[in-house]
Amino acid sequence: MSNSRMPQFSAIITGTGSCLPDKRLTNDELSKMVETNDEWIAQRTGIRERRIASPSESTATLGSRAATMALKDAHFEPKDIDLLICATITPEMLTPATACFIAASLGLDITPAFDLSAACSGFVYAFDTASAFIESGRYKNVLIIGAETLSRITDFTDRGSCILFGDGAGAAVVSRSTDLSRGRLFSSLYADGHGWEYIYCPVGSRHPVSDQTVAARNQYLKLKGREVFKFAVSKFVELVEDSLRKAQITKDQVKLVIPHQSNQRIIEAAMEKLDLPMERAMVNISKYGNTSAASIPIALDEALRSGKCAQGDVVVLIGIGGGLTWSSAVIRL
Numbered sequence: 379m380s381n382s383r384m385p386q387f388s389a390i391i392t393g394t395g396s397c398l399p400d401k402r403l404t405n406d407e408l409s410k411m412v413e414t415n416d417e418w419i420a421q422r423t424g425i426r427e428r429r430i431a432s433p434s435e436s437t438a439t440l441g442s443r444a445a446t447m448a449l450k451d452a453h454f455e456p457k458d459i460d461l462l463i464c465a466t467i468t469p470e471m472l473t474p475a476t477a478c479f480i481a482a483s484l485g486l487d488i489t490p491a492f493d494l495s496a497a498c499s500g501f502v503y504a505f506d507t508a509s510a511f512i513e514s515g516r517y518k519n520v521l522i523i524g525a526e527t528l529s530r531i532t533d534f535t536d537r538g539s540c541i542l543f544g545d546g547a548g549a550a551v552v553s554r555s556t557d558l559s560r561g562r563l564f565s566s567l568y569a570d571g572h573g574w575e576y577i578y579c580p581v582g583s584r585h586p587v588s589d590q591t592v593a594a595r596n597q598y599l600k601l602k603g604r605e606v607f608k609f610a611v612s613k614f615v616e617l618v619e620d621s622l623r624k625a626q627i628t629k630d631q632v633k634l635v636i637p638h639q640s641n642q643r644i645i646e647a648a649m650e651k652l653d654l655p656m657e658r659a660m661v662n663i664s665k666y667g668n669t670s671a672a673s674i675p676i677a678l679d680e681a682l683r684s685g686k687c688a689q690g691d692v693v694v695l696i697g698i699g700g701g702l703t704w705s706s707a708v709i710r711l
Contacts, residue, residue, distance in 0.1 A: 388561030389509035391711060392519075393454065393551040394679040395447025397440045398666065399429040405541070412537040419541045420664075424642020428544030428667030431527045438470040438479035440547035441525030444675070445480055448521065448549040456484040459551075460517035462491040463507060465500025465524045465671040467579070467700070468531060469493060480523060497577065498638045498699025500524055500671030501548070502565070502707050505695070508552040509562045515554075523549040524671035531579055533598035542640075543599070544667035548675025563692070564625035565707040566617070576609065577601045577700035607644060610698045614648035617696050617706040625708040629654060633691035634681055638698055639663040639673040660686060670699065687711060 404427045405416035419425055431440065441464055449456060462484075464477035477491035496503040501524035508520035525547035534540045555561060580596035581587055591597065614637060622629060635658060637645055642663050649659050660677045669676060674695055681687045689711050697705040 393452025499697035502705035573702035
């Protein structure tokens with residue numbers, strides 16, 4: 379469930395990137411589609427607008443652009459990458475993996491690539507996986523991507539869910555280093571499938587696509603908002619406290635907490651319970667909504683590019699999502 383850094387190598391983040399579609403869907407525009415309004419949405423979620431992929435955009439195209447930015451930031455060429463992992467719940471197709479499409483777009487033709495499905499915890503799961511490959515000595519550079527087009531599985535007749543979701547992608551290059559003071563200091567991954575009904579999309583082998591499933595709108599995301607809120611706040615607090623204790627890091631040493639952007643009220647409630655000021659949380663949900671596996675890498679990239687954190691700082695990544703899954707990573711940049 380949890381991992382500490384291995385002694386020989388560390389896994390450090392050498393570059394980040396992100397990509398958001400140009401199209402904005404504001405709360406006022408949503409109010410013309412369902413019975414809602416800007417004040418109602420903003421008070422309950424903190425969201426003012428979200429990005430929506432155009433017909434020519436997809437999970438792979440957004441992921442590829444974010445990956446290209448991350449490679450540029452790391453001063454790497456695609457050929458320098460030994461492994462590519464894409465975290466997503468909105469894959470390009472059921473098969474092949476979205477990671478394979480992204481690898482092909484980068485000109486890679488033998489580099490291993492696979493998808494990872496852990497919903498909003500996906501990027502932290504990918505970071506943990508990349509770190510294990512790097513710390514074992516197997517690979518030098520792993521490209522990890524969180525990419526989603528949630529608008530494609532959002533029911534825009536359901537005001538309880540359609541107000542939440544947006545599209546986007548974020549990426550990071552994770553590289554081998556002999557500087558053991560940097561990189562992954564601690565990480566943890568958890569899952570409890572008993573809570574699958576909190577957040578789920580019904581279609582699949584249990585409910586194959588048919589006229590009946592489409593009529594029941596089962597191709598769209600379903601969620602139980604109140605239950606998710608309670609679960610997320612408690613796990614957020616638990617993850618931060620447990621991770622810092624096991625990483626032997628104090629709260630005062632943490633520059634920034636970068637949580638999954640699910641709901642601003644969840645982040646505010648958790649930060650209050652942790653006795654941490656909100657300025658030490660990276661929050662951009664007002665602009666992008668919930669982008670599932672893409673939200674943490676987008677926020678990390680924005681935090682680094684805006685100077686909210688920098689090399690040498692300690693950051694804590696917190697992912698909580700469908701599965702149910704929850705995850706954390708304490709990283710010295």
